[in-house]
Amino acid sequence: MKPSRREFLWTMGAAGTSVALWRTHDAVWGVPEPVVRGFKPGIQQTLSSTCLICPARCGIRGRMMDGDLVSISGNPLHPMSRGGLCPRGVAGVQLLYHPDRLTSPLIREGARGEGSWREASTEEALELIVQRLQGLRTAGRPETVALTAGYCAGSMQDVWRQFLAAYGSPNYIADDYDDRTDTVMELMHGIPRRPGFDLDRADLVLSFGAPLFESWWSPLQAFVAFANPDAEDGERPRFIQVDTRFSRTAARAQEWVGIRPGTHAVLALGIAYVMIRDELYNAKFVADHVSGFEDFVDAQGRQWEGYRSLVMRNYRTEEVSVRTGVSVEKITSLARLLAHSDRPVTVLGSDVTHTPNGLLAGLAVHSLNVLTGSLNRPGGVLFGKDPPLEPLASPVMDAIATTGLAHTPTGVTRPPFGTATEALSFAEGVVAANETPIEALILYYSNPLASSARPEVWKEALEKIPFVVSFSPFMDQTARFADVILPDLLPFERWQDAPAPASYPYAVWGLSQPLVEPPATVMHTGDAVLAIAQALGGTVAESLPHDSFKSVLEARARGLFAAGRGLGFGDDFERRNYRxxxxxxxxxxxxxxxxxxxxxxVERGGWTDLFYDDTDPGGLAGTASGRVDLMPSRLFDLLIAEGGRRALYVDVAGSAEGDTEELSLRLLPYKLSTLASGTLALERWLAEVPGLFPHVVWLPWVEVHPETAKRLGLDEGNMVWVISQQRRYRAQVKIFPGTAPQNVCAPYGLPHPDGELANPLQLLNDTADPLTGLRSWSSTFIRLERI
Known part of the structure; x- marks a missing residue:
């Protein structure tokens, strides 16, 4: 059986646009500065640093003229980004000189949210914060303080956690990127870490919904592997993208496989069916290193089907083709291509885990790496190790801290394998309580009124919390509801470390140093936390004895010095030599x-160790048996206890039908490289290079198939209401054959020029994976209403 004619035309029509789009630039590669004879500049200086705008943490070089930052380029010594830089990094100059950045602390004078503030000194703002925190601790209520923090991996996160532990609060609330791929790895490998992908040495990369060139953990990692201008064609891996839309990543792939939403795992198991049926899988690897492949008997003597039997019974190729919209021929060719490649790797993307059965789907997709033996070997999935930093001293705990930490974190629900959406669960917990369980909330790079799927819940929570502190360097939507704003220094003004994301399988410790002199009236948040700790005194001060955040970094770097491995960032020869x-x-x-x-x-931008010991069995599995487990006992037993409502490698797909006849179009939100960090309003250059369409700028848009647009009477550029059962927002219509006729695709992160939000995540219904708590991004149906 084959996909419908409509789906075939959708795939071919979208693929036809790739010829015009593959030359578009998503990364800028550093080049030597030109020498112009006769030109006499001012005092020029070039410093190495790290970009902190998104989790990729790419290496940068800032060019200063008379002390002003005039341009940002990539640092060729950084082992991951290798001189490349995405548009967000290039546009960082606009962030530094943005007229709306806060240049002094602010204290609220009027009602919450009305925008009445007075400027204050750093000392006054710190004193106000210390007084409130000291009062709560003296009263024996440290558990009523909470921190909501955005992505801040590295020493800044460690200092925050150290402070909360010594103070006595269990409420570190992560408001960052969560895809639960670490849970997939923990269950199958016994290694609770997000997977790393050795893209540089792979010869085939099969991506299931991972936006490698857009909003992945490190788009530059993908660019280096696939699009580095210095690479020879024969050295680049073959790249196939399985995706629900013709994305920018799909445009850069050698092949795009269009698929129905929520069926990535069905396709993966259909590929597994062909590999098992035709004996194309790595039988030796499976026999030596894998459990759960064959049928087995549990401790109670019950017989259960293993992975092989479940796949062969449920995923015959013709049936998979009907469910996914991918032809039988394509499924078969993908299986054979995986089997015949020397170093294939399958990349698990967040589109898979953000579905109603996301954890089960993630296990299914990752199982292809098990079948090909693409684990703990060059070109495959590697579990890197963190840089060997000197750890912070253990927090000193007094009786107040011990009592406070014994409390359960406020409002955070705990699904069996995850923490749900921590920030939203926290806000719901605050709202649901008769008396507010939180008396002081600290916001650090967290703006839930703009990013949350339920901003109304957050607004109600903020109204109930007596004291709110924001460290935002800009007056964002949530900072407007604070009592005190103590703005942080901007990324190019402060010391901070920047470890590479786990997707890069080698240890990298980037270092961000000030490129320009910061305003005297603004304080590094790290320095502020240390100052607050010292002012609180006692065991809190003992736990954080450093006088500056720079001294924290220097102390931690002593671990690298003593490690007896790795090197400061170096050129290609140095990297190869040390490896x-x-x-x-x-x-x-x-x-x-x-x-x-x-x-x-400091001069080179950081430290790295590019050696990975693929002979270490600990890099393959940390399970009790030392084997990769296709049928993880913790998950298997829980599913049995549920009464068989769901089963491993059976219930892996999302919903297929619309909510109602009126709401019949499936909404598919997605993130773009230029929008994902939420800084677009601060880097206006990005508004003119946001996505796949070079002429669609400034206004939020939704992508509609030509056939759908014709049926609804919509033309290119029409403004419409995008309406779900939850909310609505305004956007312009972009007619695009890369969107399937039954779907509407909407980018996340682009506001209207006047600041009006257009967040498709706020239209999502409450469908979530009950095992992880992750909200589904593909289960909401909408209608479009022309304005």
Whole structure:
């Protein structure tokens, strides 16, 4: 059986646009500065640093003229980004000089949200914060303080956690990127870590919904592997993108496989069916290193089907074709291509895990790496190790802290394998309580009134919390409801470390240093936390004895110095040389003393260790058996206890039907590279290069198939209401054959020029994966109403 004619035309029509789009630029590669004879500039300086605008943490070089930052380029010594830089990083200059950045602390004078503020000194703002925190701690209520923090991996997150532990609060609320791929790895491998992908050394990359060139953990990691201008064509891996829309990532792939929403895992298991049926899988690897492949008997003597039997019974190729819209021929060719490649790797994307059965779907997609043996080997899935930093001293705990930490974090629900949407669950907990369980809330790079799927819940929560502090350097939607704003320094003004995301399988510790002199009236948040700790005194001060955040970084870098491995960022020759030395079991220190070692890290931008020991069995599995488990016992037993409502490798697909006859179009939100960080309003250059369509700028849009637009009487550029059962927002129509006729695709993160939000996540219904709590991004149906 084959996909319908409509689906075939949808796929072919979208693919036809790739010829015009593959040359579009998503990354800028550093080039030597031109020498112009006769030109006499001012005092020029170039410094290495790290971009902090998104989780990729790419290396940058700032070019200063007379102390002003005039341009940002990529740092060629950074091992992951290698001189490349995405538009967000290039546009960072606009962030630094944005006229709306806050240049002094603010204290609220009027009612919450009305915008009445007075400027204050740093000392006054700190004193106000310390007084409130000290009062709560003295009263024995440290658990009533909470921190909501955006993505801040590294020492800043460690300092925040240290502060809360010493203070006595269990309420560290993550408001960042969560895809639960770490849960998939923990269940199958016994390694609770997001997977790393050795894209550089793979010869085939099969991506299931991972936006590698857009809003993935590190788009530059993908660019280096696939689009580095210095690479020879024969060195680049073959890239196939399985996606529900013809995305920018799909446009850059050698092949795009269009698929129905929520059926990525069905296709993966259909591919597995062909590999098992035709004996194309890596039978030796499975026999030596995998459990759960064959049928088994549990401890109670009950017989259960293993992975092989479940796949062969439920995923015959013709049936998979009907469910996914992918032809039998394509399914078969993908299976054979995986089997015949030397170093294939399957990438699990968030489109898979943000579905009603996302955890089960994630296990299904990752099982292809098990069948091909693409684990703990070059070109496959690797579990990297964190940089060997000197740990912070253990927090000193007094009786108040011990009592406070014994409390359950406020409002955070705990599904069996996850923490749900922590920030929203926290806000719901505050709202539901008769008396507010939180008396002081700290916001650090968290703006839930703009990013949350339920901003009305957050607004009600903020109204109930007596004291709110924001460290936002801009007056964002949530900062407007604070009592005190103590703005942080901007990324190019502060010291901070920047470890590479887990998707890059090697240890990288990027270092961000000030490129320009910061305003004297603004304080580094890290320095503010240390100052608050010292003012609180006692065991809180003992737990954070550093006098500045820079000194925290220097102290932690001593762990790198003493590690006996790795090197400061270096060129390609240096990287290869040190990797080859470590592969042979030896290493040479570049410095005998710490001070020149630290200076080299500052000058070059950081430290890295590119050696990965793929002979270490601990890199394959940390389970009790030492084997990769296709039928994880924790999950298997829980599903049995549920009474068989769901089963491993059976219930992996999302919903297929519309909510009502009126709401018949499926909404598919997605993130773009230029919008995902939420800084578009601060970097206006990005408004003119937001996505796949070079002429669609400034206004939020929704993508509609030509056939759908004709049926609804819509033309290109029409303004419409996008309406779900929850909310609505305004957007312009972009007619695009890369969107399937039954879907409407909507980018996340682009506001209207006047600041009006247009967040498709706020239209989502409450469908979520009960195992992880992750909200489904593909289960909401809408209608379009012309304005």
């Amino acid at each position: 080859q030395m470590e592969e042979r079991g030896w290493w040479l220190p570049a410095h005998a003393e710490f001070k020149p070692f630290w200076q080299e890290l």
